[in-house]
Amino acid sequence: MELLIQNRSRLKIDLKKIKRWVSLILKKPGYQDSEISxxxxxxxxxxxxxxxxxxxxxxxxxxxxxxxxxxKNSKLQTPNSELLLGDVVISLETAKRQAKKRGHSFEKEVFILLTHGILHLLGYDHEGNRKMAHEMRRMEREIIEFSHE
Incomplete structure (x- = not known):
């Protein structure tokens, strides 16, 4: 996996942990050897x-x-193929507020947002199509559960 991470926020985040999380998130749908920023x-x-x-x-x-x-589905590419997925942008200020509101840690909220953003890169969407929205939410739950095994 090729990963470019940049923090332009005043809030701090553990970049090594982010790399582990991205690898973990991409493992479930079979995209470990992808490029992402x-x-x-x-x-x-x-x-x-x-x-x-x-x-x-x-x-x-x-x-x-x-x-x-x-x-169309997460099995489109073979697990060993290199694929440029794209970019995910996260507001750490919003993540911090949402974590407090939802009653969990800042780190958990960032993990949830990373999962959500990466699934969008893979073609999942939750706007305008109830079936696709359901599939995206199911995949998010699976990844989050998988990460805590």
């Missing part, structure tokens, strides 16, 4: 990105910019 930002930077790329002038927790044109 993760960018941690503040609320203002993610708001600008959300406005520029999605037309929504507000903060969000995670954005994904997939390099795949279409992935």
């Amino acid at each position: 993760i960018l941690f930002v503040d609320d203002e930077e993610i708001r600008v990105l959300n406005k520029n790329y999605r037309g929504k002038d507000r903060t969000t927790d995670v954005l994904s910019f997939s390099q795949l044109e279409e992935v």
Whole structure:
């Protein structure tokens, strides 16, 4: 796996732990040998990105910019093929607020957001298609459960 991680937020995050998490997240759907970049930002930077790329002038927790044109299922690529998946951008400020609101740790919230963002890179979506949204939520639960085995 080739992984580029950058933290442009004032909040600190353990980058070695992020690398382990990304590897773990990609293992379940069989994409361990993929290329991916993760960018941690503040609320203002993610708001600008959300406005520029999605037309929504507000903060969000995670954005994904997939390099795949279409992935119909997670078995499309062989496990050993190299594949440029894309970029995941996470607001650590939003993650911190959400963790407090949901009653779990900041690290767990970042793991959940990484899982969500990476599944978007793999072609999963939760907007506009109930069946796909259900499949995405199922996959998120499986990865989170798998990570705690």
